[in-house]
Amino acid sequence: MKKTEMSSTAPTKEKNKEKSKQQILDAVGKLLVEKGYAALKVNDIATTAKLDKKLIYRYFGSTEQLLDEFVKSRDFWSNVNDERAPQPINDGGKAFTKAMFHEQFDTIFENKEFQHVLLWRLSQQRQSLQKLVEQQEASGELLFEHIIQPQFKENTPTFRAISAIIISGLYYLDMSTAHNSSIFCGLDMASTEGRNEVKKAIDFLVEQTYQHL
């Protein structure tokens, strides 16, 4: 009978472990968003997770490993990786490029955790964060090879540079909006109008690039 119970109900011990690990990982995310990566201390994490810090060491080995685990647990570049080209690409990727830039701009704006991870990886040399950079480069490379190169031929490097400016510009604007004043070049980057101006600018720049590069 006891055996029957065991096999019918999932083992509660295991469940609690997974639940606790999840609580801890979530606490990292919460602290990251609320106080920034500098506030990621074991004691705070444990308190936020409402668990003893001992469990952090037991389940993750060390604070370092916990943070690495946290980074790995989030899939920040899924929206870039995923291959849903919304419309067939017969314009050399123009519409796709515009849409991707818009998506990046909005996704990062909404995802505070993402913003803090961007900032974190600018500030610290953590291996798991470095991996994000490589991952991002790799997924971007696919686009450049398959869509941009055929379109722009020998001008591909310039297109790369233009993309670099635009993408990193969007990153910075989203980060600075969340942490500093939201005014940049006189536009309110937290308002719909301001953000629409940026999107118009993106479309304009991409359009001009496709027409005149």
Added chain:
Amino acid sequence: MKKTEMSSTAPTKEKNKEKSKQQILDAVGKLLVEKGYAALKVNDIATTAKLDKKLIYRYFGSTEQLLDEFVKSRDFWSNVNDERAPQPINDGGKAFTKAMFHEQFDTIFENKEFQHVLLWRLSQQRQSLQKLVEQQEASGELLFEHIIQPQFKENTPTFRAISAIIISGLYYLDMSTAHNSSIFCGLDMASTEGRNEVKKAIDFLVEQTYQHL
């Protein structure tokens, strides 16, 4: 005779105070560049300055005030403020805009202290850092009003957005070059070639904007 000495030679005590204050401020800069803003701890600062931390409290009041003092002591936006338009502006500011973007890109690349302050102000809400944002906005506003507005009329907001993307893009690229891998969109942002591609891209984007916006 003693009195004569006093009035002829500067009082050495005062001199030492100023020298010590300078040593402390320089130590902040050195630590900021070498270890990032998170490493700005009193003990480290004092050690780096080769002085007792007591002096930090005596001369600056607190660590907080020291850091504010440090930020105020540097004039990071002088290169933007200063009104040396290299050529007469009869092209609506096109050449000036290109030159300014290039200058920003290179200045920040070379000035590691500047990079760290950019990062610092994204990460922390310190009043003296916030003032930098306002100062920067104010000096930019002059350009928009006097040069851009007459040229672009009702399209000025779009031009603002384009500038916002480009400037913040240059910021981010310079920061990420120094702290992460220097590869972005497949271009090496630490190499001359990579940076020249970016400059070509800047010129192209500005050119297109002036021709077709």
Added chain:
DNA sequence: GTTTAGTGTCACCTATTAGTGACATTGTAT
């Protein structure tokens, strides 16, 4: 010489932080 004010040094206190050993609790297998 004595006083005085400012500079610099040292020892000390306190709070925070990371990390661990010991133990109590609980669910499960025998």
Added chain:
DNA sequence: ATACAATGTCACTAATAGGTGACACTAAAC
């Protein structure tokens, strides 16, 4: 019932952190 293994709790250490009081030294004023 007993043994066992994993979860969770607590008290403790050690290191690092910010900050201060007391005192020695020195240059100038009298």
